Amino acid sequence: MFKKIHSIVLLLIMAQLSFAQRNQGYKLTILDPDNKVDDRQKTEITQAFNLVYPEFARADGYRTKRDVTLEFADGLSESMTAQAGKIVVNKSWFLNNSSKFERELRVKFAKNWVSSDTIKKKGYQLVFISKDPNLDQKVKQNLIDTYFKVYPKLVKTYNKNSTKEVLFVVDTAYKAVAEASGGRILFSAGYMKAHPTDIDVVTHETMHIVQGYGYSA
Known part of the structure; x- marks a missing residue:
């Protein structure tokens, strides 16, 4: 019998399919002009990116942009937006929910698909x-x-x-x-x-x- 799993957890499963592709030429640039995010948090962001983005890129297509910018923004109406090459994060949300960043990033990337x-x-x-x-x-x-x-x-x-x-x-x-x-x-x-x-x-x-x-x- 077929077993279907909701798309929110799809990228967790994708990790099993894309392990060999991690860190193959993907680069993240974090834009935080106010320096509200400390170095430890930026390291954790980069680690999460290295886990999530190659998985998304594999599903999105191998021509997906490899250079990605992550920008912190005030007043964003949701936690973050994520698409090929660009991530925008609600700064207030992140400072209060940094432990949820990786999971939220997976969810937002999955929304690029129908x-x-x-x-x-x-x-x-x-x-x-x-x-x-x-x-x-x-x-x-x-x-x-x-x-x-x-x-x-x-x-x-x-x-x-x-x-x-x-x-x-x-x-x-x-x-x-x-x-x-x-x-x-x-x-x-x-x-x-x-x-x-x-x-x-x-x-x-x-x-x-x-x-x-x-x-x-």
């Missing part, structure tokens, strides 16, 4: 992220069903050491068809809309994962 699901079945896991508000739910379900039908067979036949945890991302900004890299498959929302019955793309790209292709796959 939806996210984690599905587990018979020892295999699929994290499905959609950035397309108009994604046909039948297309989504077909992609999920095809993964659980095809991928375990490919692993058993060709590479039993292949990962059992795969990430699907449907992205409106991606203009090719699909690509596999590092256990993630990026699908073009436009292509899936134009070719809603093309499930062979799942077979093709999951085979790349089984073959152990890297980021050029």
Whole structure:
């Protein structure tokens, strides 16, 4: 039976999928002109960033900005905002809730996606992220069903050491068809809309994962 986990905790699960990518060229610049945040807190912010941002970038796309600014602001109506390349933090909130920073950062980054699901079945896991508000739910379900039908067979036949945890991302900004890299498959929302019955793309790209292709796959 499929098991779905709420998107708020998705990035916690993503940590298992992206451990090898941490600290690979991501840089955080903290802007605190009033010096209200001490060095210890800035170190903790950087540590949280190094845990969270690579996970977000992996799901968001490997072209995600690697240089990120974090700015403290007065009067922000929420705890923080977070998007690729820029984080804005409510200074008053942070000074009173610094211990909650990492979790809140995960929550805010997850809001960049329309939806996210984690599905587990018979020892295999699929994290499905959609950035397309108009994604046909039948297309989504077909992609999920095809993964659980095809991928375990490919692993058993060709590479039993292949990962059992795969990430699907449907992205409106991606203009090719699909690509596999590092256990993630990026699908073009436009292509899936134009070719809603093309499930062979799942077979093709999951085979790349089984073959152990890297980021050029």
